[in-house]
Amino acid sequence: MNASQCHRNALIARYSAILLVSTVVISGCATTQSSSAPARIEIQQEIGFTITEETRINGDVRLDYDxxxxxxxxGQLEQGVTxxxxxxExxxxxxxxxxxxxxAYHRNGDLEAAERTLLQALESNPNHPIAHNELGIVYRETGRFAAARQSYQAALATYPGYHFARRNLAILCDLYLADLDCALQNYEAYMATxxxxxxxxxxxxxxxxxMGLSE
Known part of the structure; x- marks a missing residue:
């Protein structure tokens, strides 16, 4: 792998799940019981997507989350993870x-815990594009390239304009799967956004x- 490819490998794109594109609407209450409605994924083609989870939980839990x-x-990963x-829970x-x-587990180097936790998230919200994208990154880093491809494609099936997943898929096809048609197709789709x-x-x-294609 040459220097350019190593640099490209380091630029795998990600989103923080809650801060940038996902919204949790939480009502604080005095009870320890919790309830929730199914998550809603709303696509706005020009600006992205919003994932809303409406739930009712103890107010202290909301404070802990924030x-x-x-x-x-x-960058205080240990405190954040705890x-x-x-x-x-x-x-x-x-x-x-x-x-x-x-x-956070991934950033802390615990890929096994990261994978387990992301899969659990997908059990409750199977179409969550961020979870699929993050899982794809974990699969790629652990050498499971076909599974990574499936995860990126699952993210794009929910939101085709999710350019982070599109870029990751293009890099995967280029550097790890040697599928230049896939790489070019996804780079072109990525560059459109x-x-x-x-x-x-x-x-x-x-x-x-x-590929021997003219400009």
């Missing part, structure tokens, strides 16, 4: 805290050259 996210944003584990019906916990990505432009040109 504090956990603050820890993660500050609080997220408590939130997941208190509100097992929510997928967003599990996804954030899976991402992120035309300013100069690195991806170069990678796409490199693929076209290797």
């Amino acid at each position: 504090e956990a996210l603050t820890y993660l944003n500050q 609080l997220l584990e408590a939130v997941v 208190a509100a097992p019906q929510l997928s967003a805290p599990r996804i954030d916990l899976g991402i 992120v035309p300013s990505d100069k690195e991806a432009t170069m990678w796409m040109a490199d693929i076209r050259q290797r």
